[in-house]
Amino acid sequence: MYRVGPRRSYRGHKPGATFEAFLDPNAERRARDRGDIQLLRRTTPVIQPGSYLLPSGWLNSKEEVQDNA
Amino acid sequence: MPKRIALTDGFEIDGVDFSDGQIRSVEFTSEDAQVDASGFNSTGTDEPLAGTRARSVTLEVFIKRDANETFQTLYPLHKNRSTFDFEWVADQNSGVSATNPALRGSVILPTWTNGATRGDVEVATLTFLSQGDDGLEFHAT
Numbered sequence: 368m369y370r371v372g373p374r375r376s377y378r379g380h381k382p383g384a385t386f387e388a389f390l391d392p393n394a395e396r397r398a399r400d401r402g403d404i405q406l407l408r409r410t411t412p413v414i415q416p417g418s419y420l421l422p423s424g425w426l427n428s429k430e431e432v433q434d435n436a
Numbered sequence: 437m438p439k440r441i442a443l444t445d446g447f448e449i450d451g452v453d454f455s456d457g458q459i460r461s462v463e464f465t466s467e468d469a470q471v472d473a474s475g476f477n478s479t480g481t482d483e484p485l486a487g488t489r490a491r492s493v494t495l496e497v498f499i500k501r502d503a504n505e506t507f508q509t510l511y512p513l514h515k516n517r518s519t520f521d522f523e524w525v526a527d528q529n530s531g532v533s534a535t536n537p538a539l540r541g542s543v544i545l546p547t548w549t550n551g552a553t554r555g556d557v558e559v560a561t562l563t564f565l566s567q568g569d570d571g572l573e574f575h576a577t
Contacts, residue, residue, distance in 0.1 A: 374504045375452055376452075403452055
């Protein structure tokens with residue numbers, strides 16, 4: 368998550384706004400060096416256990432494959 | 437579409453908005469090399485083929501040396517041989533669409549020239565070259 372500096376919009380985000388994005392590391396470094404943006408925190412996308420559903424029948428098909436192996 | 441007077445063009449270079457008086461002209465060029473594949477024939481006509489394609493965009497940029505302004509943003513991109521994003525839209529007050537497409541892509545800035553003439557406003561003419569698979573192209577979204 369980033370905050371845009373006070374002077375100039377950055378990638379369509381107004382000065383002072385916060386935004387979430389995955390920036391190219393070199394582009395991020397240049398923007399931070401210039402003071403265009405400030406890194407607030409770095410987030411890593413994860414899938415929490417129980418926060419997703421498997422496709423219908425997916426578990427049964429996996430068990431069949433294991434049985435055949 | 438009606439004819440337009442160019443007044444409200446918008447620019448973003450390496451993510452930074454330069455749509456507030458920093459640029460006064462833009463010229464996009466897309467050119468294919470003409471490869472001569474002509475052979476003798478009864479009418480003597482030529483047969484040129486379209487060869488490699490080169491794309492570039494040339495801007496006249498007012499040199500401003502304040503923090504976050506043109507010199508401090510653009511010169512390091514040349515100095516460090518960076519590849520960076522470029523975008524131009526004809527109307528910065530409208531969203532990108534088929535009638536207001538964005539010229540967008542990765543570019544490099546291989547040449548830097550700027551100077552000054554007594555009594556004249558300081559302007560640099562900079563040519564950005566399209567770079568790689570994600571080079572300059574018009575997009576409707």
